[in-house]
Amino acid sequence: MEKRERDREKDNNLCFLCMEEHDKELVKRNQKTIFKDEEVDYEEQVLYCKNTDEYYSTEEMISENDISMKDAYRKKTGLLTSKEIISIREKFGCSQKSLAIILGLGEKTVTRYENHQVQDKAYDNLLKSLADNPLLFVESLKANKDSLSKDSFRKIFKKTNKIISEYDNHYLELSILAEYEGDYDPVFTGNTNLNLKKVTELVNYFGTIVKDLFLVKLMKLLWYSDFYHYKKTGHGISGLCYFKEKMGALPKAYDKIILLDDVKKETVMVGDNLVDKFVGSKTLTNAVLSNEEIETLEVIAFKFKKYSTAAIVEEMHNEMAYIKTKDKSPMSYDKAEFLNI
Numbered sequence: 001m002e003k004r005e006r007d008r009e010k011d012n013n014l015c016f017l018c019m020e021e022h023d024k025e026l027v028k029r030n031q032k033t034i035f036k037d038e039e040v041d042y043e044e045q046v047l048y049c050k051n052t053d054e055y056y057s058t059e060e061m062i063s064e065n066d067i068s069m070k071d072a073y074r075k076k077t078g079l080l081t082s083k084e085i086i087s088i089r090e091k092f093g094c095s096q097k098s099l100a101i102i103l104g105l106g107e108k109t110v111t112r113y114e115n116h117q118v119q120d121k122a123y124d125n126l127l128k129s130l131a132d133n134p135l136l137f138v139e140s141l142k143a144n145k146d147s148l149s150k151d152s153f154r155k156i157f158k159k160t161n162k163i164i165s166e167y168d169n170h171y172l173e174l175s176i177l178a179e180y181e182g183d184y185d186p187v188f189t190g191n192t193n194l195n196l197k198k199v200t201e202l203v204n205y206f207g208t209i210v211k212d213l214f215l216v217k218l219m220k221l222l223w224y225s226d227f228y229h230y231k232k233t234g235h236g237i238s239g240l241c242y243f244k245e246k247m248g249a250l251p252k253a254y255d256k257i258i259l260l261d262d263v264k265k266e267t268v269m270v271g272d273n274l275v276d277k278f279v280g281s282k283t284l285t286n287a288v289l290s291n292e293e294i295e296t297l298e299v300i301a302f303k304f305k306k307y308s309t310a311a312i313v314e315e316m317h318n319e320m321a322y323i324k325t326k327d328k329s330p331m332s333y334d335k336a337e338f339l340n341i
């Protein structure tokens with residue numbers, strides 16, 4: 001046993017160039033090669049023998065250098081790298097075998113594409129579309145349920161469901177941002193780009209401070225926060241664009257905003273109706289908002305905390321910014337200077 005250990009150490013330290021035992025320097029160097037008609041730059045690792053002043057690679061290094069060259073080719077031609085291929089599979093909680101079953105491919109194909117063989121364009125596109133749209137993955141998963149073991153199916157399904165809920169929220173955000181893209185003059189967004197992190201922070205703050213906070217009052221509190229901050233600094237906080245409605249100001253895409261994962265709310269019965277009550281979640285820190293913005297929120301919360309919804313709506317009806325705006329039109333932050341605060 002002891003002898004075998006020693007032999008192995010000897011082997012590990014044996015230099016294949018001079019055939020002596022010595023420490024070899026690990027060298028990283030840039031290489032250029034032609035692969036599939038493309039010139040490829042990549043980094044390879046080699047060992048240096050000081051006795052012969054020459055370089056060589058172990059079997060393992062040759063294989064790693066090959067992957068590194070192919071990954072450089074993949075990057076250059078817009079294909080997923082081997083690591084990206086693996087990470088998409090692992091994101092869905094699949095082994096190589098289960099992914100092969102779900103996609104209807106040979107198990108060896110999946111293994112090869114994660115190692116030394118550059119994937120074909122069809123496989124590359126398939127993986128990219130699964131990563132972009134996990135709903136496609138669920139369809140294939142369900143269709144191949146019977147070919148998977150119960151445990152694999154359960155494990156993959158659980159992971160996929162989690163991805164889908166994140167995906168939904170992500171698309172909700174994109175859809176809100178899309179509504180704000182383009183045609184708005186900064187005077188309607190308070191010289192600020194829409195910041196959904198700040199929007200949810202504002203909503204959760206008022207949900208914490210105000211008891212029984214429902215939609216109409218919440219929207220007024222957001223409007224007063226943004227307009228009052230604009231009056232003080234020339235900038236709104238959230239970047240929301242508010243429209244004049246009968247009940248006061250309503251931000252564009254508010255119906256989507258209140259569905260964001262980070263907005264804390266409960267569904268409660270009021271009379272015969274189910275309505276959203278905003279409940280907040282935490283104390284305010286300056287991680288998302290500046291101290292100046294926090295001060296603004298405190299002023300607004302202090303003034304309106306005890307107002308009924310009807311009272312705050314009435315207050316807003318008397319604001320110049322409201323009076324001077326046409327029905328169903330965006331409200332100009334320029335009128336913030338006349339705010340009754």
Ligand SMILES: [Zn+2]
Nearest residue numbers: 015018049051
């Ligand atoms: Zn040597």
